[in-house]
Amino acid sequence: MFSPAPDTGRSGGSGSRPPRYRGRRPTTAGRPTTIDDPSLPATPGPVGGARPDDAPRLLADGAHAGDISPADPEPAEHRRFAGHLRALEAVADADEVTLVASVLRDPDRGMASSAVGRHVDRRAAALLTGPRFTDWSAALADACAGDDFLVRRLREWTLLDTVARGEPWSADEVTGASDWFQRTVATTPVPTSPEALRLLAERGRTRRVRHAADHRLRQGAPPRLP
Template sequence: MGASASDPSPLVLEVARRTGNGTVDPSDGHARWEVYRRAMDSPDEWDALLEIVGREPDPSIAMSVVLRMLERVPEAERTAWAERVPLEEKRSSALLRVRELRILEAARGAAAAERAPASDEVPEWSDWLQRRAAEESVSPEVLELLSQSGRTRRVRHVAAQRLRVLRRTR
């Protein structure tokens, strides 16, 4: 039985060889994940990995790879990664993450104070985005909003702590 155009096995084997995985069984999801993990750490393999993700038979594995890659690739490439997720339901989640990363990056940057979200936007953010913004934002406005209206106690606490530290250092 030959490999079909959608079978990732030949590509998985090529990437495994190039990343030092040696002999790998491409029918084993755990073995494929190890190949993908190594490829994610090697920017030279990202084009091959992008091709493989669209052929990955396990949608959860494909989604895990895409979510990790969205934080590694340049913003201009993120949508292409998200669109490779095979299931529409998971693809829409990946596209949401692309939008959330833009918000998070704005909150991380020095210009974040100029682009602070409106108070009614923060409750609409996902738990992931609220948690990451609370942990990483340098914007007093973002941290203030999260400390007051973050969805979880953890988000409110982390944002309040970081806001206190930020105010002491200014």
């Protein structure tokens, strides 16, 4: 599995800028970690078997009881954000859509979208080009309908999958995609096509993308799937 390019907060087309949630992960080794975008998070610690009937408790508590003291000054939405990440990390495949929909009903819509965005990136990177990707992305798109950022992110993961498989795509789709999509194609080891790299080397939105795509072409792009 590869790691997609991180979001920088610079927009590339309507709806491409991720929701920014400036919260804090639970303190690790005495040092809190700041969260400022929904790119893939550090791997959370192991969490045992979240079930659909756990969702209301996880969403209400935001964290396991042992994680929070009565005097903890951290805002409730920060605890809920951490709880959402843990629940999404642990959820069984069969319960994923139900949990995503539950998270997106959180009253803090920006925070909920950021948590689900992290989950989408992690899961899509793991499933990309596999036999389950298409059904998974379609199911998640239904659960995320109404959130413009998540809908676009899933659409661009689907375009990455299409390019990697050598299925038909258009130049307008690639050149009109977000900065995140173009950086992911140009700078990460995702399987892709020389045609997509040549297009980005010539018409990528930023100098960084154009340079990276040209460099990847010269180095030899990982082949798309047969």
